[in-house]
Amino acid sequence: MKPTRKPVSDPSQSDVQAALAAMDADELRQVVGEVMLELDDCAQGRVASAIIRRGARGGSGWAPAALDGADVAEAVAFAQAADQKRRRQYGHAASLVAACVASDGSPETGRWAAALRRRYGRFPAFCAELDRRLGSA
Secondary structure (H helix, E strand, O other): OOOOOOOOOOOOHHHHHHHHHHOOHHHHHHHHHHHHHOOOHHHHHHHHHHHHHHHHHOOOOOOOOOOOHHHHHHHHHHHHHHHHHHHHHHHHHHHHHHHHHHHHOOHHHHHHHHHHHHHOOOOHHHHHHHHHHHHHO
C-alpha cells in the first residue's frame, strides 16, 4: 500500500510576511510578475493599477506614460456611448412608469410616480424623461 501525503496547509501570515521581508526588490518584482501571470484579466488589471498608483506616489519621481490622443478619444467615445445607453434606459423606465399611470389613473398611482421622481431626483436625465413621458401620458 502506497503511503498517502498529508495535504499542505496554507502558510501562515507571519511566514508570508517574513518571506517578503527577506526578499530584495528584484526578487519581489520577479514574484509579482509570476503571480500576475496566474491571475484572471480582472484581478490582473486591479493589481497592475495598484502597482502603478503606488509607483507614481513614491519618491522616485516616476509617472506612467501619458495617454496619446487616440487613447483619450477612445475613452471619451466610450463615456459618451455609456451615457447614451443610460439615457435610453431612463427613457424606457420613464415610459413604463407613464404606462402604469395612464392605465390605472388612480390617485395612488399618481403618488407612486411622484415618489419615484423624488426618490431618483439626483438623476436629472431620468427626471427629465419622466416629466416628458408623464406630460404625454
